Amino acid sequence: MKNTTVLISGASIAGPALAHWLIRYGFTVTVVEKAPALRPGGQAVDFKGETHRTVLTRMGILEDVQKLQTGGTDQRIVDADGRTLAVMPGEFTGGDLEIGRGDLSGLLYERTAPACEYVFGDSITSLTETASGVHVTFERSAPRTFDLVVGADGIHSNVRRLAFGPEADFVRHLGHYYALVELDEDFGPVATMYNEPGRLVAVGGPKAGAFFVFASDRLDYDRYDAGQQKDILARAYAGMGWQVPAIMERVRRAHDVYLDSISQVRIDRYAKGRVVLLGDSAYGNTLGGFGTGLAVVGAYVLAGELAAAAGDHQVAFAEYERQLRGYAKIAKNGNAGPFLAPATPARIRMRNWIFKYRFLLTLMMKMADKFATDIDLKNY
Template sequence: MRNVNVLISGASIGGPALAHWLIRYGFKVTVVEKAGTLREGGQAVDFKGETHESVLTRMGILDDVRRLQTGGADQEIVDANGRVLAVIPGEFTGGDLEIRRGDLSRLLYERTAPHCEYVFGDSITSLTETPAGVHVTFERAAPRTFDLVVGADGIHSNVRRLAFGPEADFVKFLGHYYALVELGADFGQSATMYNEPGRMVTVGGTKATAFFVFASDPLEYDRYDAEQQKAILARRYEGMGWRTPEVMKAVSQAEDVYLDSLSQVRIDRYSAGRVALLGDAAYGNTLGGFGTGLAMVGAYVLAGELAAANGDHRAAFAEYERQMRPYAKIAENGNAGPFLAPGGGAKMLLRNWTFKSKFLLGIMMKLTDKYATHIELKSY
């Protein structure tokens, strides 16, 4: 496969995971990432069930993920006075293995960087398929031609926009936004959640990350402008009780802010010609609980099928879609927004009661187990 040259857009999770497998199979790989460096921190991501564990084992990184795991601690839901209303079990939020997104991203990058080309601080501006491959232009680098291009660049995928069409055709806004803010402050406790109708804040730990979810109409803002995002959060959380004023003071001084919509990707195909989509670009459902696992499994399947097809992208992409479409169906369902930030007092009580009921919690846990393992992995 040494003559097959693949460009991957996105250096978060799916892109480096795909690079790992393609390198192993002898492909020549370039990864382009819009950010100037790897994005550290971020929310915890989790793996669940034998399918996810099998992929991590076959990659040879299971022990490293276990070494870096965060533990999946229980999370308390409290009222404005700090009285505990319910407890979310760690196994519900953290699966079998939980790791910070930034730690997983760095692990994958360090495993692949010596064997492929990473280009940070650049982005694709056009994709033109030719008989020789895909002619690619960039914001900064000189144009190049690649045999294949893979968009692993998230729910707002630039590759999907260029190769498939406008984002509005494929991404459904779910009526909520979420934000992650690295506070760098000591909140001296494990993660604690507080709700008021239509908004939620969770914070805790010695190097706390604040997590916000709030109901909203669509917002216009620059996703790369931290000050704009902090201003939105300040307006949305003004007057909120509990420790929220203390949290918002820390937010105003923070440098690392990430605000985005809760959205779902609805697309009828994962490839177009020599271009394919992976992870959230193809089957994203924000905060749906399966994004990282889907990306890691998708990378395994896509690379394996390209190797099995001896680089024949038509056969490989068709088989990739045949396998992943049923497995990724979970991403077409569910909306975490109303669950995390219920719209009224009665809905908050019902959500909290779910975690008090061993029966209901058991049903939810069994369903997640089923979804996480609903694919039979080939041995490539």
């Protein structure tokens, strides 16, 4: 087998999932991650349908994921006086199997760390392809050469920027931002969400923290500066009713804040030479509900095709793209922003009707199941 040394950028979910399979097939894997350690917490992620379960079973982690699952939690939608308008059922938000993003990331790391080199607190600064490999320079580590490089580093992919071009060429802002904030105290045992036009706040329940979605043009800010992100949230939620003023006081004191755009990746090809994209870097759609499943299935297919082609990256990358291009089509069309934070009172009422009238909800969930299983999964 050729092309046996692989560098993966990104240690969240897609990267370690790919490392899991590549190690099993005899590749030598290095994972580089900009953060100094695994990022705990984050929003819950979910898996839907038989395809996702099949991949988790073949990975040998289905039972571990089931043990860590959070369980879908019903969420009340309330008015400014706290009266319940509708209930978003847990099976809608949590899929068939829901788990904390940090828990899943930790599980995948534990499974791969003994046989894989992880480099935290570092980032790729350049990629230079040669006839026999990719010469890689880093912010901190010494330069190295790898046979293949995989960008599994999210919607703001550094690898995609270095190998394919600037982010603006591939990432489309969809008109909303979202934020996750770990608060210093919870807001009760019941998960509750409140809307005003173009804005959503959700707090409470067993999944601690606060969740925000708000309409906005593209913002210029430092994604690693918590103070700037808190200021943006304060401006976006000024004057809002219900318990929002008290929630925003907690936000100002919070240590863990994550703010990002709801965006969509559109790219004509997943591979360029010896560099290939995986997960959100290739087919991301923020809050689309399919990102984790696409990442795990994509990792399974990419590694399987590399093994089937005995390391021939040209053959493997072409087949990986052929299979995933159709499966990832759900990421082309969805936009969670207007659904979570409708622009007008009338649209808020229409969104709530989905949860009042069960047949509408059932139809949406059947469509989601169809998308989640729309691939002829090979058994490598």
